[in-house]
Amino acid sequence: MPKTARAGEIIFIKTKLKHPMETGWRENLNGEKVPRNRINKFVCSFNGLEVFRADLHSGVSADPYLMFPVLVTESGLFRFIWFEDGGGQYETRTEITLI
Amino acid sequence: MTRFALDTVQLNRRQVVAGGGGAAIALALFGLGPEPALASPTTAKKMLAELTGGATLNKGRVHVSLPKLTDKGPFTRITVAVDSPMKADDYVKAVHIVSERNTVPEVASFYFTPMNGKAEVTTRIRLRKTQIIVAVAEMSDGAAYIGKGRTKVSKGGGGCG
Numbered sequence: 001m002p003k004t005a006r007a008g009e010i011i012f013i014k015t016k017l018k019h020p021m022e023t024g025w026r027e028n029l030n031g032e033k034v035p036r037n038r039i040n041k042f043v044c045s046f047n048g049l050e051v052f053r054a055d056l057h058s059g060v061s062a063d064p065y066l067m068f069p070v071l072v073t074e075s076g077l078f079r080f081i082w083f084e085d086g087g088g089q090y091e092t093r094t095e096i097t098l099i
Numbered sequence: 100m101t102r103f104a105l106d107t108v109q110l111n112r113r114q115v116v117a118g119g120g121g122a123a124i125a126l127a128l129f130g131l132g133p134e135p136a137l138a139s140p141t142t143a144k145k146m147l148a149e150l151t152g153g154a155t156l157n158k159g160r161v162h163v164s165l166p167k168l169t170d171k172g173p174f175t176r177i178t179v180a181v182d183s184p185m186k187a188d189d190y191v192k193a194v195h196i197v198s199e200r201n202t203v204p205e206v207a208s209f210y211f212t213p214m215n216g217k218a219e220v221t222t223r224i225r226l227r228k229t230q231i232i233v234a235v236a237e238m239s240d241g242a243a244y245i246g247k248g249r250t251k252v253s254k255g256g257g258g259c260g
Contacts (some may be wrong), residue, residue, distance in 0.1 A: 010216040025202060051214045059206030061174045061199055061223040070211070071185075071216025 004099045005072040013044065016065045017082050017090060023058040039064050041083040047076040072096060105173075117220040138204040140231075143197045145237055146204040147245075150195045156235060161246025163234045172226040172252040181218035181236040181244070185211070191218035191219035193237040228253050 001013040017039065024036030034042045042054040042064070050066050064082075075097045136185040147156070183191045190213045209220045218236070219257045226232075229251045236244045 022211060023202070030169050046214065049212075049214065051212055053210040054220075055208040055210075057205040058203055059196070059201050059224050061225050065221075067217035069215050069219055071214055071218040 001078070001094060002096070004097050007073055007098055008071070008073050010069045012036050012067055012098075014065070014067045014080070015042075015044075015080055016063055018063050019082075019084075020049060021056075021058070021062045021064060025058075036085060038085050039082050040085055042066060043081045043083075044068070044070075045079045045081075046070065047074070072098070074098065101159065101195050137227075138198060139175070140177060140199045142203045143199045143204040143233060146197050147195065147233065148245075150208065151235060151237055151243050154237070154241065156216075156243050158209065158245060160244040161234050161236045163232060163248035164244045165248040165250045167192050168248075168251045168253060169226070170253045172207075172228070174223050175226050175250060176221065177224050177232065177248070178219065178221045179234045179236075179246070181208075183236075185216055185218060187213045187215055188239070190215075190239050191236050192239050194218070194220060194239040195235045197233045197235070197236075198224070198230060199233065200227070201227045206232075226250060 005011050019039050020037065021038040021039060022034050024033065026034045028034050037090055038058060039056055042056065043050060044052040051070055054066060056064055076095070078094045078096065080092050080094075084090070104193065142188055161183045162182075164180075164181045165175065169175050169213050177196070179194050181191045182196065183189065185191065191211045193211065194209045200208050207222065207225050224232070229249075230245050231249045234246045234248070236246075238244070245253070
């Protein structure tokens with residue numbers, strides 16, 4: 001995503017998380033089922049307000065990639081959180097300033 | 100991985116042939132027993148009704164862009180765009196993507212706010228085989244719109260979605 005934006009501009013945020021998104025149906029070399037391990041939820045918030053949320057299922061590719069627009073009206077902090085099956089979560093933050 | 104799985108199946112089949120069970124052969128050959136039930140247009144429709152709460156699906160306003168042909172089914176780029184002003188009183192609440200021929204129909208749901216400025220999302224999805232992908236947009240006033248896209252997955256290019 002860009003570091004700066006003009007007020008009222010729509011920017012596109014691209015996110016990608018390295019994750020296998022195991023469906024739970026695949027078998028490994030020993031013929032055992034690989035346990036399910038997916039990212040099931042993604043949340044993007046700006047200055048504490050939720051902007052965009054996604055529920056992901058097995059139909060989403062490994063390394064889930066998302067691109068979505070955000071209307072920027074003020075400088076602030078974007079916070080991105082990915083929730084994993086089994087309670088794990090990954091988080092990253094990025095700042096944007098108005099010019 | 101595939102070769103090992105095939106070996107296992109053949110071993111099973113021999114054992115079953117020795118036992119002489121016709122139906123069991125079919126089961127062992129196609130692995131129907133442990134596999135989850137596959138999605139169909141009917142289950143896709145049911146899933147959509149569940150997601151939208153049974154709203155009437157109107158045509159138009161939803162644009163699904165998918166490649167016409169892909170050889171990488173597990174990584175198919177999809178863009179769903181919805182015509183909407185995205186103002187506080189009229190915006191797109193949610194976009195649901197549903198598959199008609201994957202293992203399970205649900206793919207992803209996206210929830211928008213007026214702060215998006217535009218209702219558009221791009222992601223990559225898994226396609227098991229050639230099929231129609233359905234996208235439904237829920238508006239803030241309760242109306243629902245439906246859009247479809249089709250991708251042909253070339254032979255051997257399917258993913259296990």
